[in-house]
Amino acid sequence: MASLINIGLSGASAAQSGMHTTGNNIANVDTAGYSRQQNIQNSKSSIREGQVFIGTGTTLADVRRVYNNFLENQLRTTNSLSSEANAFLDQVSPTDKLLSDKDTGITGALQSFFTALQSAGAKPTEDASRQLLLTSAQALSKRFNTIAAQLNQQNTNINGNLSSMATQVNNLTATIANYNDQISRVSSLQGSPNDLLDKRNEAVRQLSNLVGVDVVEREGNLDVYLKNGQSLVLGKTTNTLETVNSPTDPTRSNLVLNRGTTKIDITNSVSGGEIGGLITYRNDVLEPALNELGRVALVVADRINSQLAQGIDKNGDFGATLFNDINNATMMAQRSIAKAGNNAATGSLNVNIKDTGKLTTSDYQVTFTDDNNYTVTRLPGGTAVGSYKLDETPPPVIDGFTLEMNGGLPSKGDSFKITPTRGAAGSLDTVLTDPKRIALAAPLTGTSGAGNQGTGIIGQPNLTSMIDIYDSAQRTELQNGLKYSTPVKLVFGDESTNPQTYKIHNAQGDEIGSGTIIPGQENKLQINVPMVDASGNPVGTPQKNITFEMTVAGSPKQGDNYTVGMTGAGSADNRNGQAVIDLQTKATVDVGPNGKGISLTDAYGKLVENVGGKAAQAKLDTEATGALQKSAVAASASVSGVDLDEETGNLIKFQQYYTASSQIIKIAQEIFTTLINSL
Numbered sequence: 001m002a003s004l005i006n007i008g009l010s011g012a013s014a015a016q017s018g019m020h021t022t023g024n025n026i027a028n029v030d031t032a033g034y035s036r037q038q039n040i041q042n043s044k045s046s047i048r049e050g051q052v053f054i055g056t057g058t059t060l061a062d063v064r065r066v067y068n069n070f071l072e073n074q075l076r077t078t079n080s081l082s083s084e085a086n087a088f089l090d091q092v093s094p095t096d097k098l099l100s101d102k103d104t105g106i107t108g109a110l111q112s113f114f115t116a117l118q119s120a121g122a123k124p125t126e127d128a129s130r131q132l133l134l135t136s137a138q139a140l141s142k143r144f145n146t147i148a149a150q151l152n153q154q155n156t157n158i159n160g161n162l163s164s165m166a167t168q169v170n171n172l173t174a175t176i177a178n179y180n181d182q183i184s185r186v187s188s189l190q191g192s193p194n195d196l197l198d199k200r201n202e203a204v205r206q207l208s209n210l211v212g213v214d215v216v217e218r219e220g221n222l223d224v225y226l227k228n229g230q231s232l233v234l235g236k237t238t239n240t241l242e243t244v245n246s247p248t249d250p251t252r253s254n255l256v257l258n259r260g261t262t263k264i265d266i267t268n269s270v271s272g273g274e275i276g277g278l279i280t281y282r283n284d285v286l287e288p289a290l291n292e293l294g295r296v297a298l299v300v301a302d303r304i305n306s307q308l309a310q311g312i313d314k315n316g317d318f319g320a321t322l323f324n325d326i327n328n329a330t331m332m333a334q335r336s337i338a339k340a341g342n343n344a345a346t347g348s349l350n351v352n353i354k355d356t357g358k359l360t361t362s363d364y365q366v367t368f369t370d371d372n373n374y375t376v377t378r379l380p381g382g383t384a385v386g387s388y389k390l391d392e393t394p395p396p397v398i399d400g401f402t403l404e405m406n407g408g409l410p411s412k413g414d415s416f417k418i419t420p421t422r423g424a425a426g427s428l429d430t431v432l433t434d435p436k437r438i439a440l441a442a443p444l445t446g447t448s449g450a451g452n453q454g455t456g457i458i459g460q461p462n463l464t465s466m467i468d469i470y471d472s473a474q475r476t477e478l479q480n481g482l483k484y485s486t487p488v489k490l491v492f493g494d495e496s497t498n499p500q501t502y503k504i505h506n507a508q509g510d511e512i513g514s515g516t517i518i519p520g521q522e523n524k525l526q527i528n529v530p531m532v533d534a535s536g537n538p539v540g541t542p543q544k545n546i547t548f549e550m551t552v553a554g555s556p557k558q559g560d561n562y563t564v565g566m567t568g569a570g571s572a573d574n575r576n577g578q579a580v581i582d583l584q585t586k587a588t589v590d591v592g593p594n595g596k597g598i599s600l601t602d603a604y605g606k607l608v609e610n611v612g613g614k615a616a617q618a619k620l621d622t623e624a625t626g627a628l629q630k631s632a633v634a635a636s637a638s639v640s641g642v643d644l645d646e647e648t649g650n651l652i653k654f655q656q657y658y659t660a661s662s663q664i665i666k667i668a669q670e671i672f673t674t675l676i677n678s679l
Helices: 002-027 069-100 106-122 127-190 194-210 273-309 329-334 472-485 575-584 600-640 644-678
Strands: 037-043 047-049 052-054 058-065 213-218 221-226 231-234 240-246 249-258 263-265 336-338 348-353 363-368 373-379 383-389 401-406 415-418 444-448 488-492 500-505 511-517 523-530 545-553 561-566
Touching: 002 037, 002 058, 002 644, 058 194, 069 127, 069 194, 069 213, 069 273, 069 600, 106 127, 106 273, 106 575, 106 600, 127 194, 127 221, 127 231, 127 240, 127 249, 127 273, 194 213, 194 221, 194 273, 249 273, 273 575, 273 600, 329 348, 336 348, 348 415, 472 545, 488 523, 511 523, 545 561, 575 600
Parallel strands: none
Antiparallel strands: 037 058, 047 052, 213 221, 221 231, 240 249, 249 263, 336 415, 348 401, 363 373, 363 415, 373 383, 444 561, 488 500, 488 561, 500 511, 523 545
């Protein structure tokens, strides 16, 4: 009877253990990382009765954790990919909306500016339309400032997020290492600690959401490596992540792996997870967008200022600049960043924009091989641009800019990061406040002599001597030259000769040149006027000239004359304003050697298109990786997850199992009682 009772007791004990395990599964159905458990039973040793062996019941061999390592690795991988895609999408979507929306992007403000310019050009003598143009210019510059500020704020947020995430990674790796230690100690004495194993796996899953990792099981420990092969966890030891200011750009945070005795910059090699998504966004979208936006801002300021400087304002003076000087001392200094570790005696490097049409959206690395020679490479690819000398005269123009030392000479190995366009959008400012100073009129005006008898018709003169707004000496010289060297008069000779001659006279009536035309045709004249100062003395050695071109059509009579002089105050002429309007569609950005390029509108449209394309691709990537993650979660749950229907069935099974085992005990008791009573 004792063996029958023991069999019943073992069955009841096994059923009770099964109900405990099933209950534990049900209780942890929503516990993150929990793997369902199963009881493993073995039969007890049999007893020999005669020629046969009779069983003695069952025993609980193990409570097994239902787990598939392949599915777990797949889940970690898809978690990492999905987190990376979502982090990238979360950053790029607002940027796409910011740049493309008509109320927040540049396109609307740029169109409003040129619309106001057209209105002012149509009514050049009206102060109200000029004031509207100033207001539109201010709105345009503020729009550039606002977008740049938001993009720079994104960079600041990314720096903060990277620092926070590095701390989370360190906490998780410390937790994993601690679990490794506990599991090793428990496993050697008490078997498999299922709950600790689940918690360790959940910590690794959470880590994979932050950064892409590879996991290797070694002697019961989980060693965790970054995708670049650097270790985060080795058994009970960990390496930590830190964020530091980039040595080449203090406004950017870099990720550093601290291995105790050494530190390794892993910014460009880390991938996966939210950290990978943020770094990819910063490298592929944020920095190129800031550079492209800055390039457009530089072209807007440079080309509009340059064209306005060629004209005459309502006061009869040469044009003032509408926007701030793109080459003021502060802006030139901000375009270069000295690398940490440069010689303390080395000065700063000024970046002077010479040709905005040649600017690219790249950053550059300048490295000095000695105190005079330096090499330039484009970033981020590291493409070599060339080798140059500081003492070259004039300084070499590199992709539209020149480099000049400000202060002490550099030492061998000194390096600078050059960002020619990045800060331009945030620095753009409308500096003109007087609407009368907007130069809408062309500088020269041609008039026909009152007594002309022929059918000659002249086209208005076009000044071909360009004023350099960034060379104050040249600008002053040319403007004074125009003031004192004009008006000039063209007097035509005998109309019966073919070609017909004409002579050019200065303001004093002296002949300074001559030429010929073909009567009855449109003739394009190139006129050179010797430049003089206020006293009538020649300017320059040899004497410098002012050049302009004009057309003469029809047939002037002998003695007919035409006078070309500076445009006076209050002129209704709008030719210079029209030249500014033409900049809206003129190829002014990314101009190649053949003169081909794109317009301001197209350049900004290209930026919007690029960011929009990356946003669309990010959405597709998010959907794809999300689907993969859901599939991996479902696959893992099908093996390790708790199914309440299944557990309910198990609960009923074990309940019946327990009842049946109890009946065995009861029968054994009854048999024993009957036996006792019979005696």
